[in-house]
Amino acid sequence: MTRCDVVIRGGTVFDGAGSAPRVADVGVTDGKVVAIGEGLPDGVRTIEAAGKWVMPGMLDVHTHYDAEVLGSPGLGESVRHGVTTVVFGNCSLSTVYADAEDCADMFARVEALPWDAVNAAVKEHKDWDDPKSYAASLAGRPLGANVAALLGHSDIRVAVMGLERAVDGNVEPTAAELDRMRHMLIDALDAGFVGLSTIRSSFSKLEGKRYPTRQLPSTYASWREYAALNEILRQRNRVHQSTPTLTSRLEMARYFAQSAGRFRRPLKTTLIAAADVKADRTTARAAVAAAWLSNKLGGARFRWQHLPVPFEVYADGVDLVVFEEFGSGVAALNIRDVMRRSELLADEGYRRRFRKDLGKRFGPRVWHRNLYDAEIVGCPDAAVIGKSFGQVADERGIHPADALLDLTVAHGSALRWRTVIANDRDDVLDRLQLSPQVQVGFADSGAHLRNMAFYNFGLRLLERVHQRGFMPIEQAVHRLTGELADWYGLDAGQLREGARADITVIDPAGFDGSSAAYAEAPMPGIDVRRMVNRNDRAVAATLVNGHLLYEYGKFAKGFGTDLHAGTFLRAR
Template structure:
């Protein structure tokens, strides 16, 4: 007799994609005790307490894995992470871009995270200060698992977190200071302790554009950008020896450290270092650059015998800005000077100064400076403004009407309206053909959603749904760029396998992290943005996605946590669904009482 009959949950008649890249097959899925117990064409035993989902005509697949989030503070005060879960994400990775909450003090953590990730500093500080009871990685994991977690959590330890913890934030962000021998040893020990606890690896950042918040060391770059090659090599050696991962963003000014990272990933005469690097994109600022990502990855992973992956956001990279509060202005000196000033009156005095404006115009018009933003105000449409006459126009049109330089028009609007001036531009992935090619390149994986960060600037919580929308829409093409089964693999199994985490598959014996997708709901609504208040951060209005017709249900550890636009009443509030996923370890579902 089967001890699991009747099943806790049964999904009937759906096309099952198992996350391996194999063809979808119509099957029934039976789940008990949070584990997939049957995938079969046979009818499954249903009892009075069995939850039944009729998935006829729909796709049943592993929950999506989001490997690039900045939920590190939000998870402490909103552990359901509902904006991701409602879009089929069942596993999220914390600790990206050199930032984690593992070791540093709450004040240092707030200064590290807030400006670079466009998070309200006071709320980051409040969240971490109220919840940080841990002093080591094992205590950190225990603290997370005492929360009513929504999705499963995996994590990296941040290099900037390590440096600030060991050297102090002041010395860690001072070019004249080098770690002492004892500090080198302490960083190595802290990294090793994190890996022993089950963290997947380390994240770092060498791009100097990303700055500290707060009043103490405001506008200094993140600590990891001050590290020298000796420090990188020592930490990489530990990761390489343990078979763990490095996630990084290269220096976008000099770019030569990209060669260092590519070389570090090779396996010629040694164990390769797993590296995930940002970001493969078809950037408007560099319309040729999309050609290089595939060949570089093939060179490292082929002749170089490496383990290298690019992260790619599989949708158009749209961003919004309230006034001048957008990270792209960190790219050049005059922009950084404006963002250095938090108080609006002082900032307006600066923006009104003619000498400053000449500086801004010179920076803006430099032809050969490093950039992510293409700096074209004709491609900056005003979406909200107290002056209704400019809404719907781009900033270049406003400049033409006023008979002034486009930079002056922009700065005038910011001085006049501050953060009430809201505008939109597209940074990258604006050409469908190039975007379709990028996602199919070997060595290019899905990532860079930045979920939980840039709350007023962008929303890619539904990155998986957006990729499936494109794939579904292309099925009628003579040569569709990708099959559904391969898209599912890229959103689940491929990421889980590379990162070494127990997720991303739908097989008998697996933990039942599942999403049910209705292809009829993959319409243009998936591309739309809305705003919702965020009680966890003082009622802040943030950009979100709402395409509830696409996701029929999300299951985490076998429990239906989201179904037809509604969350279970206990989800993220009183009961835990997800677990902390340790590197290379199979994780059983969190036990719950059977009714």
């Protein structure tokens, strides 16, 4: 045979479909897998993979890279972890139609991104005016990973109605405006978008100077508006992704009803999130059971998104999205000026409300609000580092809530602390990852830059499986690759002759437990040190479209600047 561009020699090959692995060579030419077998001659480039796993590149289906991809198209934090395809446009947020200021107002607070960075990225780089030209613009950039997109409902609602009307609960779109939104969605699906994203969560607040206390536009829509758009998705077999108000059973019933397909074509629906929430240990079991009933009895095509690692979050002072779930927390986050916020936090009347909110132990919630389970990891007062707010309170003879507020008033964002909100029990994590009612996702890559880092969620799942053995490795690979690609209708997730050469080579010798360690790194193009996870010994190589982009901590020359590897993947 003709000499291949790349030969991956002697690795344990997983096809992404769940088949048993085999030891073989993989040959790549012109961006395609052209041979899988033994004894292939050396390629122009040969990668020695004996003792390593050769698998399709992983998919990350819940990201918010919409702004980052414009200025830093390599998406290196995903590529370095073996991810070769990302999906953005989640949670009703995309940058297809809305102008730069509207995009910044919508993305900044709910996704904890710098307002100026989002505004500048869209303003500087926007050279499209519809989904087709948006897809072409992305495909023409020096992408590292492949990208696929959902169309954000908040995006089209603002473009049609204007921001003021779109976030007014007393205003519904006119028939002409709803028809325009429908045609925007049709144009996006024609351009290859995988579907539509919406949001109902009350956590989702706007940033900016105009309407900083309002929620995202999608939350103000009626179910009649959703149904009109969902019917298009159902006809085209595309995806509805959403962030629900998990505390409302009626809301959840509506999602299940929309997905149902006993007497019609089902609607592919994926929601965040199936999680073993510390605040309510019944959540995970109830979520999986409800999804099973919906799929089995209602003929739905429903999946929960699931993060396969402990849900550990960090906060600077009170800047953390979970404070949006109770009134006094919202009041603090609504004040963006540091001095004015400190005045509020110091007020005794406010503190009474804050203590009462944190003391509530019943009712639906995400955060456990246990300040004995919140460790201080950074503070100018070195004496409190390594202690919980509860411990500090005991030492000072005050309420734990006052310890948090005192330290925040004194040190502002220099006070840094951490807690685990969900997924802290291995046996429950195992069961969730084995459930066909969930799909592996919800990494929120590209968002919450100072709050969490799950860019390497796939590696951490593989490491857990390797160490705990609760499912076969080939099944874990399938869950991270072929299963997601098939569900979203993307040309990805397979390692077979004729397939795209999007390949990850994993070195299991690098599974040393360091993948969960805290780390920070500068974010390209933005004056922010974002949280990351790094284990450069676990990924031996990442190839996208046959291009070798990354090896053991080093990126290829021209990565993200001149090297065009990834492309815009159109949904089938």
